[in-house]
Structure formats: structure tokens, C-alpha cells
Amino acid sequence: MDLVEFYTGSWIGADRDGVRRVLAPDVEVDWNLDAPVDDEELVQSLHRIAVFADSVTVVSRVSRADGAAHVYDLAAPFGTARMAEFVSVHNGRIAEIRQVYDLVAIDRFFPALYDCQ
Amino acid sequence: MSRIEVQLIGGTGTEAVKLAPVALAMRAAGLLAPQFTVVGEHFRVITRALAAFDLAPGVTIDADPLTDLIRRLDMIWTERRPAAVMVHGDSRTSLAAALAAAWRKIPVVHLYAGLREDEFETPATDEANGRLIAQVATLHLVPVPLAAMNLIDEGVAARSVLITGDTGFDAALVIASRRLPSSRVTTANPYADGLAGQRAAQAVAALLGLADQPAPMPIPSFTGAAGAMRFGA
Numbered sequence: 001m002d003l004v005e006f007y008t009g010s011w012i013g014a015d016r017d018g019v020r021r022v023l024a025p026d027v028e029v030d031w032n033l034d035a036p037v038d039d040e041e042l043v044q045s046l047h048r049i050a051v052f053a054d055s056v057t058v059v060s061r062v063s064r065a066d067g068a069a070h071v072y073d074l075a076a077p078f079g080t081a082r083m084a085e086f087v088s089v090h091n092g093r094i095a096e097i098r099q100v101y102d103l104v105a106i107d108r109f110f111p112a113l114y115d116c117q
Numbered sequence: 118m119s120r121i122e123v124q125l126i127g128g129t130g131t132e133a134v135k136l137a138p139v140a141l142a143m144r145a146a147g148l149l150a151p152q153f154t155v156v157g158e159h160f161r162v163i164t165r166a167l168a169a170f171d172l173a174p175g176v177t178i179d180a181d182p183l184t185d186l187i188r189r190l191d192m193i194w195t196e197r198r199p200a201a202v203m204v205h206g207d208s209r210t211s212l213a214a215a216l217a218a219a220w221r222k223i224p225v226v227h228l229y230a231g232l233r234e235d236e237f238e239t240p241a242t243d244e245a246n247g248r249l250i251a252q253v254a255t256l257h258l259v260p261v262p263l264a265a266m267n268l269i270d271e272g273v274a275a276r277s278v279l280i281t282g283d284t285g286f287d288a289a290l291v292i293a294s295r296r297l298p299s300s301r302v303t304t305a306n307p308y309a310d311g312l313a314g315q316r317a318a319q320a321v322a323a324l325l326g327l328a329d330q331p332a333p334m335p336i337p338s339f340t341g342a343a344g345a346m347r348f349g350a
């Protein structure tokens with residue numbers, strides 16, 4: 001199992017320590033949610049999604065030597081939101097993560113994602 | 118000096134027809150080199166549609182599913198990186214191209230952006246594609262003011278939204294002028310003035326630092342909110 005696959009499996013499986021283990025200490029994180037983000041906030045938000053969602057499906061994964069692009073379907077009890085993610089790998093750790101959420105669907109189907117912060 | 122390449126991605130005849138006036142306007146302005154990339158099974162239809170505008174596909178990709186298309190576009194752009202990528206509407210082809218470009222940090226220009234019908238049944242609807250494209254696009258070109266308001270409601274910055282009008286009408290004008298030179302085409306649609314392609318082309322040039330921002334499209338006063346809708350100024 002490669003590094004990015006391990007990261008994906010870890011967060012979908014609500015394994016926060018697994019996610020932390022593959023992130024570089026100076027990992028750059030960016031997302032389009034209306035909240036500041038750093039590595040720990042990313043870990044906690046992914047955990048909240050994984051716990052709240054009925055299922056998380058990787059609908060697309062494209063890998064290249066220095067990273068991967070994912071599209072996820074995040075199925076909540078009342079509907080599904082989509083998220084795209086771009087992951088960069090450097091020196092055997094994840095060096096950059098950019099996440100792009102369908103904000104309208106996230107606000108509608110994952111209302112607790114912000115309230116828990 | 119070679120002109121800067123902008124790739125226009127189309128997967129259907131409709132997309133090709135609506136992108137064609139933008140490509141023609143880019144050519145006419147002489148600042149950008151539009152390159153059509155045709156995706157999927159409708160190659161012949163698209164080629165025929167483009168031929169009506171004296172355009173031709175530069176790249177063709179026989180891939181449809183999201184993953185394959187992102188992979189193929191990423192490979193192409195590894196070798197030949199455009200300055201910007203233009204996608205049309207809310208198709209899966211457009212989503213794949215927008216995500217592949219965003220992955221490479223290539224600016225995404227979204228033509229026919231912001232049209233919504235409040236579809237939430239599944240994440241695979243065109244509208245869900247459009248909402249995600251809106252989040253990765255750098256420039257949003259919309260045909261009508263309501264589409265601009267939809268995008269702003271979704272958190273898109275107003276300064277990145279421009280009401281261009283309907284490039285479909287531009288396309289109709291081009292075809293009519295070639296086939297029936299003495300004809301006169303009119304429409305009651307106030308967002309069809311025949312200049313949408315020019316505005317879109319100039320907006321892309323401005324995004325790349327090659328031109329000034331285009332003047333915003335005049336909003337008819339009957340909309341009742343003309344003053345509040347002059348985005349992109």
C-alpha cells in the first residue's frame with residue numbers, strides 16, 4: 001500500500017493517528033471551507049466527516065510519482081457531498097494537501113462540520 | 118512572438134458551438150492561441166460543429182470516465198502546459214478538465230457558469246459538477262445575472278464573476294452570416310447581443326495580464342437590480 005493510499009484509508013477509517021503519521025511536519029494544507037486550517041484542523045475535520053458519514057467513497061483516484069488527485073463522495077444521512085483533493089508527496093511524507101468541497105452540499109448535509117470547532 | 122495557448126475543452130457538440138465564438142474572438146484579438154481539446158465519443162459531431170466556424174480540434178482524447186480523463190489531461194499538460202483552460206457548463210467532461218487543471222495549478226475559466234436548478238439527489242448530477250467546478254475556477258463567465266447571483270450565494274468572489282451574455286447567440290450570428298449573408302438575426306433575449314465571445318476572450322486575456330478587463334455587459338433596467346449586478350467592473 002503506498003503512502004497516499006494509506007492516508008486515504010486512514011482518514012476514511014477515522015484513524016487520526018494514521019493520518020498524522022504520514023503528514024510532513026511542515027505540511028501545507030489549503031481548503032475552500034470558511035475556516036482556517038492547519039494540519040491538526042485537517043485531521044480533526046476529516047475525522048468528523050468519517051464519523052458522521054454513512055459512507056465515504058473514492059469515486060476517482062489518479063496517481064503520479066509526486067502525488068495523487070482524489071474525488072470523494074461523502075454520503076451523509078440526508079444526502080451526499082462531493083470533495084476533490086490534491087495530495088503532493090515529498091521525501092516520503094505528504095507535503096501538501098488541497099481540498100475542494102462542494103460547499104453548498106457540505107453546508108446542507110454536514111452541518112456539524114463547523115459547529116464542532 | 119508566439120501567442121499564449123488557452124485550451125478549450127469540449128465533450129459535446131453543444132459545448133463546441135458555445136465555445137467556438139470565444140475561440141474566434143481570441144484569434145481576432147491576436148493575443149491568445151485557442152486550442153480545442155475534444156473529449157469522448159462525440160468526436161465527429163464536434164469536429165463537424167467546429168468546422169462550421171472554420172475551427173478544428175487540436176487534441177482529441179478518447180476517454181470518458183472521470184478518472185481516465187483526469188489522467189489523460191494531466192499527462193498532456195505535463196508535456197504541454199496551457200496558460201489557462203476553459204470549460205463549458207456542468208458536464209462530467211468539464212469537471213474532469215477543471216480538476217485536472219486545478220491539480221496542475223492552471224487557471225480554470227468557466228463559461229456558462231452558475232446555472233442552477235437546486236438538484237441535490239445525487240452527487241453525480243450536472244449541477245453538482247457545476248458547484249465543484251465553481252470552487253476551482255479562477256474566472257466565472259456567466260450568461261445571465263441570476264447565474265452570477267447563484268455563484269455569489271455559493272461563496273464565489275464577485276470580482277471573479279463576469280456577465281458576458283450568451284455565446285450561443287454569437288454562434289448563431291456567425292452561422293447565419295456565413296450561410297445567409299443578407300439575413301438579419303434578432304432576439305428578445307437582452308443577454309444575447311452578439312458580443313459575449315468578445316467579452317469572454319478579453320476577460321481571459323485580462324486574467325493572463327494581456328489586456329484590460331472588458332466593460333461589463335449593460336444590464337437592462339427591467340431586471341430591477343441593474344446597479345447591483347455590474348460584476349466584473
